[in-house]
Amino acid sequence: MSTTVNRVGLPRDAYKGAATTLCAGCGHNSITNHMIKALYELGVEPHLLAKMSGIGCSSKTPAYFVETAHGFNGVHGRMPALTTGAHLANRQLIMLGVSGDGDTASIGLGQYMHMIRRNVDCTYIIEDNGTYGLTKGQFSATADLGSVQKKGAVNTFQPIDPCAVALALGCSFVARSFSGDGKQVVPLIKAAIAHRGTAILDIISPCVTFNDHDGSTKSYSWVKDHEESIADVSFIPFFEEVHVDYEPGTVREVRLHDGSHIVLKKLGEDHDPTDRGAAIKVIEEGRAEGHLVTGLLYVDTEMSDFASTEQIPERPLKDLGEDDLRLTREDFAQFMSEFA
């Protein structure tokens, strides 16, 4: 009996991690499974993957997939800084950050925004449940105005929408999805990884323990009833042939830096994912109508990523030695003489 393997010769099990310690039914566990599927199908080499996270339920999940990869569970809201530094040290690594709504939209909002501003080449997944699970159910900054807490308290503040923030900053890849919508999440994760630059993927991921009741706008039932996908998304990796067979005018294709393609099939109104203004508009309209708009909102495949802008060599900085880094004896002597 032969096991099925992917293009780098690994079975799906090679992408699994430790057993989850999150609640049964947690949206984050679904996302973990979507991640395993996406990484397996993409054929990501585990040793080149760097799993980064901050603090919170979401930030525990990197332990639950690709156990053989390196992971760094840092401090609250600071995953972007660690990710930026690690990426600069070694451009070969595939940086995959997992964060939550508290980690991103509250304590980590500054770092989130500055990472986007720099367009650091990484995937940034927000497992967004609108609540602080580990500290037992306080509202987070992504909770909608008027959303009700389990014990009855009503949220009186405007939400911070990580996608709207990202778009306002000119983020080069912005998407939203729902943990229960694997058909959409998996191709979006693949596209985010293939994209060169900061890819933000805000995934609404219900907290079954503290935020899955009537009156919450982050519950399974609310999201299922209100999700409105702007286009069917599929992903064709660079190592597969493109054979799109749709009626003219019904699909849009986005070619990514590595030769992969995102194929978007129209549903209802046509959304141009390269139009940032349109992306902001579609989010705002959805909000006004009480819908959760999901799908690939915006992508810019031309923007220079941080390491390229900084002219960092492809050869990892970590591998440079004395010959690359020390002044020569002559340069050093010349340098000292200039102080005289």
Add this chain to the structure above:
Amino acid sequence: MTDPIVNDLTIQAATVNGSGSQTANLVLTRAIFHMGIPVAPKNVFPSNIEGLPTWYQLRITPEGHMARSDKVDVLVAFNVATWREDLKTVRQGGVVVHEEAFSTADARTDVTYYAVPFAKLAKSKIQSDTLRKQLANMIYVGVVAGVLGIPWESIEHAVRRQFLAKPKAVPVNLDAIKVGFDYWQDNFSKQDPYRLQPMTGVVEGKVLVEGNQAAALGALMGGVTVVAWYPITPSSSLCEYVIAYSDRFRTGSNNGEKRISVVQAEDELAAVGMAIGAGWAGARAMTSTSGPGISLMAEFSGLAYYAEVPVVIFDIQRIGPSTGLPTRTSQGDLAFVYTLSHGDTKHLVLLPGTVEECYEFARDAFDYSDRFQTPVFVLSDLDLGMNLWMTPEFKYPEKPFDRGKVLTKDDLEKLAGDWGRYRDVDGDGVTFRTLPGTDHPAAGYFTRGSGHDEMARYTEGADAYARNMDRLSRKLETARHALPGPVIDESGQKVGLIAFGSTHAAVVEARETVSVDYLRVRALPLSDDVARFVARHERVYIVEQNRDGQLFDLVRLALPPELVDRVRSIRHYNGQPIPAAAIIEPLSSQEMVPA
């Protein structure tokens, strides 16, 4: 007239911040240095872009004393706002070069005045309207050159040196200096005893370097490839020098490729976070900051300590809690940095006492950090970091980088993948790590700031936690013996003196007046040599530039109970670099030990 006083005087220029006076000060400094005379400049500047008073003290001694003097021999009064107060600082018999318009009615009669119409001269003799304000300061250089007898060739050398990158500026500046020089010749005869004469024997082979320049050079020679920082006085110039030197030494000549990344972060949290991320991924990484930034870096420093990630953190200390006095010096971060972050965190701290050590410790900090897989703090200060110091030329490193215990793919194959990230196989507390990107199925592990066992697995187990913390102690103990040991200079005196960092210059000078043995601490945790030194002396004074005697406390904690009463504390904390007098006076009054 009294006997001439040669090459032993302190000039103080009182000017207005942002007026270009610093360039004039540096030209004067370089001209005197060119005469073979030792110089020790101290720049006292405000936290301000333009308009507030600023002072530049240029100490000149035949011996080459580097500490600040608390006496002024020659005042150059250029700032009307501080004129009355500045006049009070001049010693009896001193010289006052001042703007003619400043009133000397009912002023002191025990000093020599040279009144110069600087403003009028600038207006009539400097043609360029745009440069007049800047060049006006140069006129004072000419007058001082006249008063003290600085040869014109030294002035020319200094101007050329100062404007190395802008040779076009040389003639206009020389012209402005000539205006002052000529005015002196034409209008005054020498009334005071101060003179400068070319000399030999002290400055040969020496150069003038700021500590932050030295540290930047050290970091580059130490192999830094990722620098993340946030601007803060008095630390900014360190990273700015790294940038300037990187453009010159780390940039591919054909393709513009950079063998270093310097990131101006959004704040100090991100700055140290990026450095730690880079250190984790295997680069030599650093950040540099000062007090307020150090406070912000506390959380991440704890992560790097506990998760055992190499990173080098420079703290160029300024004085005060909170914002304090941003442009004044101190040694007030010692205790805080040593245990920066919550919950039994403890760090390796290097304490450079000279600019040469700023270079060496900056360079070697990367070796210590890689070797012990922990943050290494380099504690400098504003005085050391931002002032020019006379120093022997730095030495080229003879040793290769020490990257510490890193397992490669080949190592893992030999071990058949049997390793644990936090397993202490050598008994020294230092464990092996792998870097992300190592192509072996056993290479990966999960780094975390939460509780972990030898295999880097999450645990809240009591035994595992205590075991790990004990190992971290053992690691610090190993490191303690490897860090730079104290420098001891003793001749069997009854009284000893302990200091660290930039206090060194004042101690060297004080020891010409009082006979005391001397131990200079160069790293934390403290070496056993400190307790032994105390044991060999009846009394030991610990001199430092902070209010509460932070090193004094740390030394007492390290002493056996019977020695604790032998140590006493001398503290200086007004934001000005400590002068020798601040050591000599308390020592003399308590010990009566003339040399």
